[in-house]
Amino acid sequence: MFRKFSRIIPYLLTGLMFIGHSVLYAQQQMRYPRPEFETDYTYPEYQYIYQRSPVWEYIDVAVLIAALTLTSWLVLKKRWRQGIVWVSLFSLAYFGFYRQGCICAVGSVQNVSLALFNSDYSMPLVALLFFLLPLGFALFSGRVFCAGVCPLGAIQELTAFRQVKVNPKVEAVLGSIPFVYLGLAVLFSATGSQFIICRYDPFVGIFRLGAPYTMVIFGSLLLITGIFVNRPYCRYLCPYGVLLNIFSRFSYRHLSITPAECINCRRCEPSCPYGAINVSDKAGENELTVKPSTVRLLYPFLIIFIALSLGLIAYNTAPLLAGVNKNVMLAREIRLEKETGIKAESEAALAFRESATPEEELFAEELIVIKRFRAGAPLVGIFLGLSLGIGFYRRMTRLPRTEYEPDRGRCISCGKCFRYCPVKPN
């Protein structure tokens, strides 16, 4: 009886959790807006908000380590998909709805970036641990963070039950977006401009039942899309996934489809909804056609060309990118007013006028920000160029595959392929 309904239990629990959260939220909302008294009653001026004890931050880290360890065991030793789902559900409940999606490893990239390039900012230890621990586990056991700990992945996993295979070329193009997203997120946070990962987190609005409605709608649409194109955020947006991708390629151990030797039965081919299974090459045509030669030695130089060219493009577009910085935006608005007479009416402009700050001070600050973008943007361009070039080069020079194996970078260790493999463990 339990086995019959075990598959829907996670959904039932999620629904209960959501309803409970909503009831609490609704009770809060019943008091909004405040009543407007017609008497002389005035609301108290001070309202105290009790802060969460710092001990709980370390409990969060402990829970993170426990979840990562448990998921690693479930993936590598137990090879139990259902267990991974349970851990994922727990992570959704704890890191998602209870901690309301913050702090999360995905956003911690920005904290690290800001700390590295701004001496005024001290990164909290907890944020650093949230950044480092999943990467450390990725080096040891692959992307187990994605499998069972990340709340963003967990909520998408709930709707990932129908699979539409994405064209590999489309997959490759869309798969480059996280690299660009990571580069921009690091650049914007390093220059103190914006934390775009947090700002455009599509699911935090669902976790908190409070976000700009555009983000709630975007998150809901992502979940619906995830029915057919599973885990769209993880595959086509997540910037932290880029780092996990890189680290996981060097992992000491990794999920394997088969518990023993692969027999090339092909039963696992349709199992992966994320296109992360490297299929063995067609039998009989597994010889390298691109033989080692002097010409092949030139290809690394092409990678360097790509990297330097993208770096130059990024340098040229740095003033455009700097437009996300609020001081640059304000300076441009003020300058536009002076040149064209179009009145600067934004709140920032009005506050600036009232502060009587000299315009030259604002323009000097703008110059400083643009200089920082000029310094940082080329590095982003070079990173993107190297990623693109190395990706092509790897595929161009890979050795023939004789068995089915998960792509160490793209495989998120979800374990969906386990039940497809007929091979029994030794």
Next chain:
Amino acid sequence: MNFTEKQISLFRTLSIIAGIFTMIIAFTMIMSLIQLKSSDPLSSPALVAVYEQFDRDPDNTVNAEYVRSLDLIARKAYFTARWQLEAGSYLLVIGAALFVLFRWLTYSNEPLIRTKLSPRPVLSENQNRNRRYLIISASAVVVLAVISSFILRPLMPDPGRTKSESVAAVSPKGGIPQPDEINFPFFRGAGSRGIAGGEGYPVNWNGNSGENIRWKIPVPKHGKSSPVIWRDKIFLTGSEGSDLEIYCIDKNTGNILWTGSGSDFPGASEEIPESDQEAGMAVPTPAVAEGVVCAIFGNGNLLAFDHDGKQLWATNLGVPEHMYGYSSSLLIWSDILIVQYDSDTRLAVMGFDLKTGKIKWETPRRGRAVNSSPVLASFDGIPQIIINGSPDVTAFEASTGKELWTIPGVKNDVAVSPGINKDYVYISANYEKLIAIKAGKNPVVAWEDNTYTPDVSSPAATDEFLFIADGTGGIACYDAAGSKILWENYFSEPFYASPVVADGKVYYLDRKGTMHIVKAAGSYELISQPELGEDADCTPAFSEKRIYIRGINNLYCISND
């Protein structure tokens, strides 16, 4: 779990209904959101009209009740819309969850393994394809980089510079205007340094007999501002009570081309400050540049006109409270109008956009209000404004107003503007001392002397000599680098006008209108002493072999032809 066909069909239908329901809710929410973002209930025309009606008659209780009720209705409608949006978000999530659930149930019967598999990849094809991608990517990116270098970079404006700044003509020698033969744009000439360009200026004239007086016109209203010249036009100001005027006069004929009002603009002050009534409010000298002339009066009215008399902009800086009346003259650097504002309640140096009058920067100053005027100089390659204040001499960056350096100077009533050469700044105050400051990032006092301490007349300096005229009738020449007095002489009348060095001569105009023309050299040689025939306190202007002197009542053009 296995469901029957009928159940699967039911789940499919329910999922479609849930999906349509979700899309409708999402669409409705988007519309509500747009409406909520675009409407501000407190800015609705009806409410604004009611507010205005209430403002006109605030004691009317009926109006007040009407405002309250309308305001309450508007706010309730707004918050109701917000509540609807929040409720809609719940419905959206529930609808989406139901859609997902029924879809999942629909597909739960699907076989584990699909029979149709995609063809196996061929390694050689894969590798060739990726090799092509690498080459194409490299080519495309390099081309894009070159194109972006040409297209994007020139389009990016330099931050902090407006278009007008980008094309502004910057004078040579660090951006400080140099004396030229034609223009005499500020008090004491280019840079306000007391040096005139050109040569062949007259040394003999007589205002009584008319010798070498090309023309003479009465100035309509009284003033102490000195004439300034741009091309063929002379500008000066006058006042009578609160009636303030600026005049544009043809340099060649003496005809008044136009008269601009210094008090006819919104926000103009008509207050006559308590100060030296004899001086009036037209004491600060205007400043002129290509296409614009600016004037300031003793009540803080600041105006700009084009050379045809059209008012470009006007503002009031606040009526200065000053014992002797506000008298600091204007300067222009690049497209910034420099105003030294001295009031007992506020000290500042300001930079205004020359074309629009918008304030570009304002830097507070320390000390007491003074009557000196700013001068332009360039030290360490930085164009700067030097102000002889009390108690400090301070330099401000001309483009930003940023304070560059400051050094203790004189403390008494300060009316003397600094003298400048390439290395030194010379300042003084009556009955105190004359100080030579080696200017730059680390200014130091080079030498001091208290033999000659002018009280109103500002010194003029060349790189070799410093020329002084004081309020007792004494004139002197110092060695510019040291405190040695090279020559000195005494005349019977005091000097208020500042000496001007032109064509190798120094022109000293005393208060009785006698010009004492001395050779600008290390030894005293009096060339001539022509008389104006009228009292004079204003510093003369020099342009194209002619000298323009404002007397108490008249403006003279003195020329050899």
